[in-house]
Amino acid sequence: MTGVAHSIAPLISRDVLQAPHPIVLTLAGAGCDPCVFEGAHTHGIAWHAVDWFEGEGAFDPESIAQRLADELARRTAPTILAGHSLGAFIALLMAMRHGSRVQGLVLSNTGARMEAQADSSLPHRVRTQWQADTQEAFLRACFEFEPPAHLWSRMCRYLAQLPAERMLAAVEGLRKLDVSGELDQVRCPTLIAHGRHDRKRTEAAAQLMADGIAQARLVWLPGGHTPMVDCPVAYRDAVHDFLIEAGWTHASLSETP
Numbered sequence: 001m002t003g004v005a006h007s008i009a010p011l012i013s014r015d016v017l018q019a020p021h022p023i024v025l026t027l028a029g030a031g032c033d034p035c036v037f038e039g040a041h042t043h044g045i046a047w048h049a050v051d052w053f054e055g056e057g058a059f060d061p062e063s064i065a066q067r068l069a070d071e072l073a074r075r076t077a078p079t080i081l082a083g084h085s086l087g088a089f090i091a092l093l094m095a096m097r098h099g100s101r102v103q104g105l106v107l108s109n110t111g112a113r114m115e116a117q118a119d120s121s122l123p124h125r126v127r128t129q130w131q132a133d134t135q136e137a138f139l140r141a142c143f144e145f146e147p148p149a150h151l152w153s154r155m156c157r158y159l160a161q162l163p164a165e166r167m168l169a170a171v172e173g174l175r176k177l178d179v180s181g182e183l184d185q186v187r188c189p190t191l192i193a194h195g196r197h198d199r200k201r202t203e204a205a206a207q208l209m210a211d212g213i214a215q216a217r218l219v220w221l222p223g224g225h226t227p228m229v230d231c232p233v234a235y236r237d238a239v240h241d242f243l244i245e246a247g248w249t250h251a252s253l254s255e256t257p
Helices: 034-040 061-073 088-098 122-128 132-140 147-161 164-175 180-185 201-210 234-245
Strands: 023-027 045-050 081-082 104-108 189-194 216-221
Touching: 023 034, 023 088, 034 045, 034 081, 034 147, 034 189, 034 234, 061 088, 061 164, 081 088, 088 104, 088 164, 088 180, 088 234, 122 132, 122 164, 132 147, 147 201, 180 201, 189 201, 189 234
Parallel strands: 023 045, 023 081, 081 104, 104 189, 189 216
Antiparallel strands: none
16 A cells, blocks of 8 residues: 555644633754743643654654644644744744744744854764763753653653654754744744753744744843743743733633642
């Protein structure tokens, strides 16, 4: 049989797609376990993790964005994409090129072009020396502060089990793209929640997106590349305020979902 596309498992479950209320879908960075968002959920709206490395097919950012867009075509209620690092870049692509599928964005520590990406040697390391010590060094650079032990264990295990060719396709694909000229195509409310102590993505990258996206709000957070882990309370507060202002939730931070 040649119908390979029909065997690809969905990234988003049918129950999530059919939910009649607004939802937040989270997209973690390349090589990061989707659990990085677990401590960042706000009350009053459902959050669902998307592991975009699952299934078969191409794993460059444009292909993943297309795959997500195809799945979200069946959804009728508002969808907010909350992304981190390369996951945030995929969310940005979604809003630029498949705008009808996305009603809101939360972007953390990403950029519209590679000039602001400090880790230029990552593809070479993935291709030639992607062992446990190299993987752990990559993950440690994602945090300003020591992450909780249980989270660190999950992240190391996730990256060790992730096929290196998928990781390579993602990071090489990212480095071929410059979408800074397409920022005006983002027409949905956008929160840029940027950890300002990031060693991978600069403040200038966040400012460029804020200047180019018409409905963007830029909030500086006291964390590094993964602010939803480094400073979860500040991240949750910023996202909660954004969701309330956009009308997607009316819950107070003390309420339960």
